[in-house]
Amino acid sequence: MNMPQLRLSVDCLHTLVLLLPLLATLGHCDDDNYLSQVLFCQPSEPSLGLLKMFNEDQMFNYNFGDNSVSPWIPDFEKWRDLAFPDTLTIASHENLCVQFREELTVALKNITPEARGGSLVTVFTAHPLRLGMQNTLICAINDVYPPALTITWRKNAVILSRELNSYKYFAMGDLSFQAFSYLNVTPYLNDVFSCEVKVAGDSSTIIAYWIPQYPIHSDLVENILCGLGFTLGIIFLLLGFWFFCCAKKLHNTE
Structure with a gap:
């Protein structure tokens, strides 16, 4: 299957598979809160993923590579074994993914895909800005389908870190996905930080910049x-x- 057909398969598969969580909602606390499971499946890495969500906040992630469960925050650790207790259901998800990929590859073989826009990347601070004081920069990647993301942080064009994000995604209510990357920094005047996002299977790189906005030192x-x-x-x-x-x-x- 060539690359244009692959992209269309991913988009259509994303739409079809993500209809499942709406039908597989586990329970409602009230009209505004819900607990759900979100399954995504695609030809590129990660080929398969399963999330346990409370509203649009991730609680657990199931890694099909090593059959492990990862809580989003340490407080959820005590419920790790209860997150995905049914091993037969996990196996059925994997079989469903394989079946979808095989059938869609055949069905979409001679169909020309439609063009679509890229992800939206923004950078902001976790705490109010104080020059010369430690803070955390957050790189938010919106409207992203969950292939592997290579996220590179730079300060004044110098690489600070580079990470491969393959599994940490948030499933949003509009059937899109969101991912985050974090960087601890101590910002000073004239610093220029950037978050560079490269999506697996895409030759382009999306870059978002962040610079301190205070003209003088916060202590002053x-x-x-x-x-x-x-x-x-x-x-x-x-x-x-x-x-x-x-x-x-x-x-x-x-």
Whole structure:
């Protein structure tokens, strides 16, 4: 199967397979919350993935490569064994993926795929910006189908880290996927950070830049504001004393 046919297979397969979680919703807490399983399947890596979601927040991820379960946060560790307890269901998911791929490859053999846009990448801080203070940059990758992502962080064009993200995805309510990458930094004025995302099977690279927005050091801003507040307090105190003296003098004159 050539590359155009492969891409169309991925898109159509993504749409078909992601209809399953809506039918496989495990239970409703109320009208606004739901627990669900999301299965994705594609020819490229990772070829198969299974997520346990609460609304649009990931709780667990099942890795078909080594048959392991990964909690999204340490607090979920105590429920790891309860996340995907039915091994027969896991095997049926894998068989369903293989069947879909084989049948769609044949069905879409001579169909020309439609062009589609790339993923949207944005970078922001986890905490309010303070120059010279440690913070965390978050690279959010939206509207991404879950092939393997190579995510490269740079500071002033120098590579800081490079990671391969193959399994950590969030399934959104509109049947799209979202992924994140994190970088601990200590930003200073004139620093330029970038998050570069390369999708497996795609020759293009998506780049998002982030630079500090404060023109002066945050500590200096705090010192200036404290100084202004103290000065205004003294001024208002003197004005109050002056008005008191004037009122007392006027009273004595009468």
